[in-house]
Amino acid sequence: MRLLRTTWRLRRKFSVLSAKCVTLTTVSLVTICVTVFVYCMGVFTHFLEKDYYTEFSYPLEGNLQPLVKELILGNEPPIKPINVFNYSYLKLCHDKCSSNASPKLLFVVKSALHHFEQRQAIRQTWGNQLHLPQVEVRRIFLLGTGFDPEIQRKVDEEDRLHGDIVQADFHDDYRNNTLKTMSGFKWAVEHCPSARYAVFSDDDMYVSTKNLLRFIRNPSSYPEQESQPLLVKDFEHRDRSLKEEPALVGEGLEEQNEFGNLNEEAKLYAGYVFHSPPQRHHSSKWYVSLQEYPYHLWPPYVTAGAYVVSRSALLDLHYGSFYTKYFQFDDIFLALVALKINIEPVHCSEFYFWKKSYSKLGYRDVIASHGYGDPDELRRVWSEQKSAGHA
Numbered sequence: 001m002r003l004l005r006t007t008w009r010l011r012r013k014f015s016v017l018s019a020k021c022v023t024l025t026t027v028s029l030v031t032i033c034v035t036v037f038v039y040c041m042g043v044f045t046h047f048l049e050k051d052y053y054t055e056f057s058y059p060l061e062g063n064l065q066p067l068v069k070e071l072i073l074g075n076e077p078p079i080k081p082i083n084v085f086n087y088s089y090l091k092l093c094h095d096k097c098s099s100n101a102s103p104k105l106l107f108v109v110k111s112a113l114h115h116f117e118q119r120q121a122i123r124q125t126w127g128n129q130l131h132l133p134q135v136e137v138r139r140i141f142l143l144g145t146g147f148d149p150e151i152q153r154k155v156d157e158e159d160r161l162h163g164d165i166v167q168a169d170f171h172d173d174y175r176n177n178t179l180k181t182m183s184g185f186k187w188a189v190e191h192c193p194s195a196r197y198a199v200f201s202d203d204d205m206y207v208s209t210k211n212l213l214r215f216i217r218n219p220s221s222y223p224e225q226e227s228q229p230l231l232v233k234d235f236e237h238r239d240r241s242l243k244e245e246p247a248l249v250g251e252g253l254e255e256q257n258e259f260g261n262l263n264e265e266a267k268l269y270a271g272y273v274f275h276s277p278p279q280r281h282h283s284s285k286w287y288v289s290l291q292e293y294p295y296h297l298w299p300p301y302v303t304a305g306a307y308v309v310s311r312s313a314l315l316d317l318h319y320g321s322f323y324t325k326y327f328q329f330d331d332i333f334l335a336l337v338a339l340k341i342n343i344e345p346v347h348c349s350e351f352y353f354w355k356k357s358y359s360k361l362g363y364r365d366v367i368a369s370h371g372y373g374d375p376d377e378l379r380r381v382w383s384e385q386k387s388a389g390h391a
Contacts, residue, residue: 045280048290052297059325064340071319081322085182091159091167093140097192105212106195107139108184111203113146113155113172118203121375123162125382126207126391135213138192140164141203142184144172177304181330185318197268198314201306204373206381208391211350211367212308219270219346223365267316269338271307271368273347275300286329293327301335302345303353306368316341364390 050056060082070077097103107127111119119141127139141164143155159165168183170176181200188198197216201207215222277297279286309317317334320341327333338345348367355371356362363369363385372378385391 045290048294049296050294052295052299056295056299058336058340060323060340064320064323065342067323068316068319068341071322072315079323083322083324083326085179085186085321087168087170087179087183089166089168089183089187090145091143091165092187092191093164093166094191096138096140096164097194101136101138102194102196103136103138103192104196105135105137105209106188106192106198107137107207108188108198108200109139109141109203110177110180110184110201111141111143113143113148113151115203116154116158117375118373118378119158121378122203123164125378126209131209132213135209137209138195140166140184140187142180142187143167144170144176144180146172175328178326178328178330178333181304181334182318182321185314185321188314189318196311197308198311199306199308200304201368202304202370204370205306206366206369206372206378207306208363208367208385210389210391211365215270215348215350215367216268216308219268219348222348223350265312266310267313267343268308268310268346269302269313269317269334269343270309270346270348270351271302271305272349272351272353273300273302273345274298293332298332299335299339300345301331303351304329304331305353305370306351313343316343360384360388364388366390 060079067077067079097106109119109122109127122141123139129137129139131137143165145167146152155165155167159167166183166187168179170179170183172180184198184200188195192198199207199212214224218224275297278288278293278295281287317337320337321333324333324337324340327336335345350365350367352366352369354369356366356369358381363381372381382391
């Protein structure tokens with residue numbers, strides 16, 4: 001009996017120890033999993049970020065405006081550019097903007113190599129150069145290169161037919177969006193010097209040329225029935241679902257000529273403006289490390305789906321990019337350039353970076369909306385808005 005009691009006590013003791021070990025192991029595993037999850041979500045990284053308002057610094061330091069001015073005048077600046085875009089044009093559209101052309105709008109559309117149907121739909125809708133007879137419009141599509149000779153053959157044939165492809169020799173990939181965007185800026189500066197406004201767009205956007213012209217006429221009060229100021233001054237994060245307008249002011253856009261149009265010397269850089277934090281979770285498509293960008297906020301940036309720049313702003317952003325350290329996201333890179341050359345982005349809520357739910361009346365004032373990768377849907381919506389007088 002004594003032996004049985006001893007055995008029972010030992011078994012009980014070991015059972016308690018075993019339970020404690022299992023509990024400790026479970027706690028350890030949970031702790032490790034939580035730690036890994038928190039790390040992947042970038043929670044630790046946020047504690048190491050620098051304050052954007054008090055510590056911001058980004059190469060090249062100093063006042064870039066005198067350097068930009070020298071380049072615009074065709075002079076050699078005293079400091080060499082730090083950013084040289086390493087690509088060459090394969091297709092240039094030499095005759096798109098002839099010497100006697102004076103387009104009001106130049107559409108510069110970023111397009112994927114294989115998006116033949118999307119490009120054709122744009123040619124037939126908002127990118128139609130003859131859509132508004134009283135307004136001179138030009139259109140080009142920006143492409144990179146790929147690895148499929150058959151696709152390139154079709155692109156060559158497309159360009160022979162339409163004469164609107166500008167292609168450069170970098171790989172056509174999301175990670176090269178900054179290269180693609182800046183190749184468009186360079187082309188617009190060098191090959192379409194008479195265009196008064198350049199409109200940059202993705203190939204899955206709906207655009208209303210009429211509303212765009214209305215906006216350009218008076219950016220500080222668009223739509224006309226709603227007097228809404230536009231320059232972002234109150235820096236806060238507006239996420240996708242926030243509907244109310246931020247605190248804004250309309251200074252800087254009062255420079256209008258005697259016909260009520262925006263003065264061409266005004267530096268207009270406009271679209272849907274954000275002032276948001278970088279994505280620090282590792283699984284994000286837009287993940288950015290502290291080494292790439294250490295600050296807790298981006299500069300105010302215009303979402304890349306669709307935006308408009310005046311000729312004056314185009315020149316400053318193009319030449320300012322020579323003296324701004326390269327960044328992988330094109331909208332952030334332009335924001336950094338704009339910040340360093342003192343151009344404030346103009347916010348307009350009628351540039352939709354998501355797909356605005358469609359209704360005939362609801363699109364009355366829409367300038368651009370994302371989500372039109374279906375060519376037939378784009379044709380249908382645009383045709384209906386054209387018939388209603390809104391496109």
